[in-house]
Amino acid sequence: MELWFTENHSENVRFSVRIDKPLYSEQSPYQRIDVFETPEFGRMLTLDGYVMITQKDEFIYHDMIVHVPMAVKKNVEKVLVIGAGDGGTIRELCRYGSVKHIDLVEIDGAVIRVCREFFPEMTASLDDERVTVNIEDGLRFVRHKKNEYDLIIVDSTDPFGPGEGLFTREFYGNCYNALTDDGVLVNQHESAFYENDAKAMCRAHERLRSVFEVHRVYQAHIPTYASGHWLFGFASKGLDPIKDLDAEYWESLGIKTRYYNTELHRGCFALPNYVIERLGGGKEQ
Amino acid sequence: MELWFTENHSENVRFSVRIDKPLYSEQSPYQRIDVFETPEFGRMLTLDGYVMITQKDEFIYHDMIVHVPMAVKKNVEKVLVIGAGDGGTIRELCRYGSVKHIDLVEIDGAVIRVCREFFPEMTASLDDERVTVNIEDGLRFVRHKKNEYDLIIVDSTDPFGPGEGLFTREFYGNCYNALTDDGVLVNQHESAFYENDAKAMCRAHERLRSVFEVHRVYQAHIPTYASGHWLFGFASKGLDPIKDLDAEYWESLGIKTRYYNTELHRGCFALPNYVIERLGGGKEQ
Numbered sequence: 001m002e003l004w005f006t007e008n009h010s011e012n013v014r015f016s017v018r019i020d021k022p023l024y025s026e027q028s029p030y031q032r033i034d035v036f037e038t039p040e041f042g043r044m045l046t047l048d049g050y051v052m053i054t055q056k057d058e059f060i061y062h063d064m065i066v067h068v069p070m071a072v073k074k075n076v077e078k079v080l081v082i083g084a085g086d087g088g089t090i091r092e093l094c095r096y097g098s099v100k101h102i103d104l105v106e107i108d109g110a111v112i113r114v115c116r117e118f119f120p121e122m123t124a125s126l127d128d129e130r131v132t133v134n135i136e137d138g139l140r141f142v143r144h145k146k147n148e149y150d151l152i153i154v155d156s157t158d159p160f161g162p163g164e165g166l167f168t169r170e171f172y173g174n175c176y177n178a179l180t181d182d183g184v185l186v187n188q189h190e191s192a193f194y195e196n197d198a199k200a201m202c203r204a205h206e207r208l209r210s211v212f213e214v215h216r217v218y219q220a221h222i223p224t225y226a227s228g229h230w231l232f233g234f235a236s237k238g239l240d241p242i243k244d245l246d247a248e249y250w251e252s253l254g255i256k257t258r259y260y261n262t263e264l265h266r267g268c269f270a271l272p273n274y275v276i277e278r279l280g281g282g283k284e285q
Numbered sequence: 286m287e288l289w290f291t292e293n294h295s296e297n298v299r300f301s302v303r304i305d306k307p308l309y310s311e312q313s314p315y316q317r318i319d320v321f322e323t324p325e326f327g328r329m330l331t332l333d334g335y336v337m338i339t340q341k342d343e344f345i346y347h348d349m350i351v352h353v354p355m356a357v358k359k360n361v362e363k364v365l366v367i368g369a370g371d372g373g374t375i376r377e378l379c380r381y382g383s384v385k386h387i388d389l390v391e392i393d394g395a396v397i398r399v400c401r402e403f404f405p406e407m408t409a410s411l412d413d414e415r416v417t418v419n420i421e422d423g424l425r426f427v428r429h430k431k432n433e434y435d436l437i438i439v440d441s442t443d444p445f446g447p448g449e450g451l452f453t454r455e456f457y458g459n460c461y462n463a464l465t466d467d468g469v470l471v472n473q474h475e476s477a478f479y480e481n482d483a484k485a486m487c488r489a490h491e492r493l494r495s496v497f498e499v500h501r502v503y504q505a506h507i508p509t510y511a512s513g514h515w516l517f518g519f520a521s522k523g524l525d526p527i528k529d530l531d532a533e534y535w536e537s538l539g540i541k542t543r544y545y546n547t548e549l550h551r552g553c554f555a556l557p558n559y560v561i562e563r564l565g566g567g568k569e570q
Contacts, residue, residue: 274543
């Protein structure tokens with residue numbers, strides 16, 4: 001028997017992964033959660049039929065959403081992570097000695113439960129004593145926070161379903177208020193190649209730009225995401241992701257990574273012209 | 286009726302593209318050639334079932350295989366292009382006023398004939414008076430050339446079938462001899478993510494490194510190639526792709542591009558750690 005999982009990257013493009021064995025399936029109040037064993041990618045988590053995480057390439061996403069801001073904003077102590085029930089972002093954050101407290105806010109407790117069972121290497125840090133797991137709506141959680149976090153990471157699903165509120169202007173405005181003066185917000189920022197992804201990218205960019213003084217977009221090669229070219233947003237009240245990068249500081253921490261390095265940090269902000277144009281032109285996005 | 290083209294990116298991963306209409310199919314003496322009309326990518330050329338070119342993203346490949354070397358080796362006059370029967374590489378080269386002569390060497394005349402019919406916007410420059418089209422084996426063509434070309438572009442298919450000889454040490458050695466002292470060779474260099482591609486990448490790198498004084502690998506996001514993360518090789522007898530980049534010179538040429546820019550030029554050589562490690566470690570690949 002052959003079993004294949006298929007995700008539509010657009011109406012006209014399909015990405016299919018051979019499945020050794022479906023390991024788990026659940027309809028939570030928020031979304032359908034599936035875990036598969038695959039020969040190419042190891043275990044794979046999908047939410048509502050979209051690939052979220054595979055064991056083979058999750059290091060790329062988690063390196064880029066964590067180490068990029070951490071090499072710019074030094075000595076981060078307090079972090080808010082929204083989404084990220086799979087634990088990968090928390091795992092990377094916990095490698096920093098400076099971090100004293102992490103609030104993880106995940107709307108769907110089932111994601112955490114399932115990932116604890118099937119991805120123990122990703123979720124182990126959820127038990128770190130510095131981490132508080134809050135099962136609630138990130139939109140609501142951040143609403144009344146003021147000047148509290150050095151770093152906010154929005155590790156959301158796509159901007160429909162449970163992730164939708166995490167792409168609104170109201171949410172970004174509340175994040176702005178929740179950040180310290182030299183705080184940084186990073187978010188998953190969709191993609192530029194397929195039309196629906198590109199529209200979501202533009203909307204996120206417009207809104208973040210209207211709220212934050214600095215907003216830049218950076219890229220990574222993530223093979224299991226649509227087009228393989230995935231984007232992240234870097235927003236701050238003043239810190240610049242290139243000028244304020246302290247490569248020497250970051251390298252002195254001795255954090256070993258499989259994707260990120262400080263040369264690549266500089267490189268990942270150099271976007272292709274068609275992406276710059278789509279984002280609204282100019283070298284300053 | 287639904288019609289889908291499928292390419293296996295590995296034994297366990299498939300990439301499928303919806304077809305509006307198959308436009309052409311031919312078994313040449315060298316390979317199977319197909320052209321499809323697709324709603325997502327426009328027209329698409331496949332050779333032996335592998336996507337070579339689509340109208341939607343061919344600009345990425347052609348920008349990166351041409352403008353990267355042209356911004357380092359200035360005032361290129363004589364160019365040898367091996368493969369590239371689709372004409373896209375020649376089109377980009379012909380935008381440079383310095384170029385006086387281009388030898389295109391394509392083993393399979395049928396590819397040129399088919400592309401002239403179905404991709405006229407790519408093949409138009411094949412009629413440029415500076416271009417000589419040679420229908421022959423690139424391996425043989427380059428064998429007795431000495432100190433003749435400022436730039437050699439190896440725009441090959443994958444290292445099996447007709448493209449196989451273009452990944453051998455003998456071929457790279459002959460290219461070395463065919464280049465002027467400050468000449469540059471650029472080639473399509475496979476990919477790092479799926480195992481078979483990664484093996485081909487390593488072999489090409491090992492061989493180029495054993496022949497050329499300088500060999501560096503750079504990357505682009507090409508959505509229709511396996512993993513979306515595609516690599517190119519830059520080899521020379523001394524010119525360095527970063528230190529010898531002359532951004533001001535290149536920008537003064539006024540060549541408008543949709544992917545390449547000189548910031549991205551610097552960025553594209555900043556590889557992820559796992560690629561550096563796979564290539565044999567160290568910052569100097």
